[in-house]
Amino acid sequence: MQNKTRLNATDKLHVMFLSLLVISCLSLTLIFVLVPTTALSREAQTTDHCPTLSQRPFLLIKIAEGTYVRKGLHQIFNKQNLAAIANIGFVIGEKSIAVIDTGGSFCDGHRLLTAIRKISQKPVSHVINTHTHPDHVFGNAAFQPEQPEYVGHHNLKRALANRGMLYLENLKRIMGEDQLTGTKIVLPTLEVQTTTTIDLGNRKLILKAYDTAHTDHDLTVFDPDNKIIWTGDLLFVEHIPVIDGSILGWQQRMEELKKIPATMVVPGHGGPFLLWPKALENQQHYLEQMTRDLREIIKEGGTMLEAQQQAGKSEKSAWQLFEEFNARNAAAGFAELEWE
Numbered sequence: 001m002q003n004k005t006r007l008n009a010t011d012k013l014h015v016m017f018l019s020l021l022v023i024s025c026l027s028l029t030l031i032f033v034l035v036p037t038t039a040l041s042r043e044a045q046t047t048d049h050c051p052t053l054s055q056r057p058f059l060l061i062k063i064a065e066g067t068y069v070r071k072g073l074h075q076i077f078n079k080q081n082l083a084a085i086a087n088i089g090f091v092i093g094e095k096s097i098a099v100i101d102t103g104g105s106f107c108d109g110h111r112l113l114t115a116i117r118k119i120s121q122k123p124v125s126h127v128i129n130t131h132t133h134p135d136h137v138f139g140n141a142a143f144q145p146e147q148p149e150y151v152g153h154h155n156l157k158r159a160l161a162n163r164g165m166l167y168l169e170n171l172k173r174i175m176g177e178d179q180l181t182g183t184k185i186v187l188p189t190l191e192v193q194t195t196t197t198i199d200l201g202n203r204k205l206i207l208k209a210y211d212t213a214h215t216d217h218d219l220t221v222f223d224p225d226n227k228i229i230w231t232g233d234l235l236f237v238e239h240i241p242v243i244d245g246s247i248l249g250w251q252q253r254m255e256e257l258k259k260i261p262a263t264m265v266v267p268g269h270g271g272p273f274l275l276w277p278k279a280l281e282n283q284q285h286y287l288e289q290m291t292r293d294l295r296e297i298i299k300e301g302g303t304m305l306e307a308q309q310q311a312g313k314s315e316k317s318a319w320q321l322f323e324e325f326n327a328r329n330a331a332a333g334f335a336e337l338e339w340e
C-alpha cells in the first residue's frame with residue numbers, strides 16, 4: 001500500500017511536469033506558427049528605396065472593366081530598371097483583387113501595389129505567378145502584408161526552391177544590392193494541378209497548368225467574362241522567345257492554347273493587349289524556323305557551336321534582344337533535338 005501511495009505521488013508529479021512541458025511546448029509552437037504568418041508578414045517592409053510613382057512613372061493600361069496591365073521593358077536586367085521587364089497586372093472583382101505576376105524586384109511589386117491602391121481599396125486575395133523567372137515573381141514579397149494566396153503551377157514550388165536563391169544572387173550581382181532590397185523568394189500556397197477556378201466576387205478566373213513548354217511549370221489565366229487570356233511567357237511578342245523547357249513541347253502547347261476561347265491576349269512580354277490567337281503567329285514562326293534549322297545542322301553532323309552561330313539567324317530582324325537570347329535558344333534546342 002505504502003509503495004502504491006508513493007508511486008501515485010510520483011505519478012502526480014510526473015503528470016504535472018509533463019503537463020507543464022506540453023503547455024510550454026504548445027506555447028512555443030504557437031509563437032513559432034503564429035509569428036511568421038501574422039505579426040512578421042504584416043510587418044511593413046521599408047519602401048524608402050523604391051522610386052515613387054511620381055519620381056518614375058508607372059504606366060498602367062486599362063484593357064477592360066477592372067482589368068489593368070503594366071507593359072514590361074524590352075531590356076535585360078540592369079542597374080536602373082528594377083527588373084521591370086515582364087508584363088504584370090491585376091483583375092478586380094466585387095470582393096477582391098487578383099494580381100497576375102508581380103515584377104522583377106520588391107520595388108517593382110511595391111509600385112504595382114501602390115498603383116492598385118490608387119484605383120481600388122479591395123484586398124488582394126490572390127497573387128498568381130505564371131512561372132518562376134525572376135522578372136515575374138520577384139515582386140511577390142511586396143504583397144505579403146495583404147496575406148494573399150500565392151498561386152502557381154504544381155511544379156512552381158520545386159522550381160523556385162531549386163533556382164530562386166541562384167536567381168537572386170545573380171540579380172544582385174548584375175543590378176546591385178540596393179535595387180533588390182526587400183526582394184525575397186515567396187513560395188506558392190495554392191498549387192494548380194490541372195485547372196482551378198478562383199472567384200474574386202462575381203469575377204471568375206480560370207487557371208490552367210501546362211506540360212513542359214516555355215518552362216516545365218507554365219500557368220495561364222483566362223478571364224471568361226472579358227475573353228482575355230494572360231499567357232505569361234507561353235507567349236512572347238516583340239521580345240524574342242526564351243526557351244527554358246522544350247522547343248517541341250512549346251509548339252505542342254501552342255496548339256492547345258489556340259483552343260482557348262479568348263479574343264484578346266496579354267502576353268508575358270510585348271503587346272500588351274493583342275488579338276487572339278493571331279498574336280501567336282510570330283512566335284510560332286520563330287520556333288518552327290529554329291527547329292528546322294537545328295534539324296538541318298544536326299543532319300549535316302554540325303556541332304552545338306555551329307548551331308549557336310547559325311540556327312534561327314533569319315529571324316534576327318523580327319525580334320528585340322535577339323543577340324542576347326538566340327544563341328542560348330539554339331543551344332537548348334540542339335540539346336533536345338540531337339537525339340530524336
Ligand SMILES: [Zn+2]
Pocket residue numbers: 086133135136233268269
Ligand atoms: Zn519573362
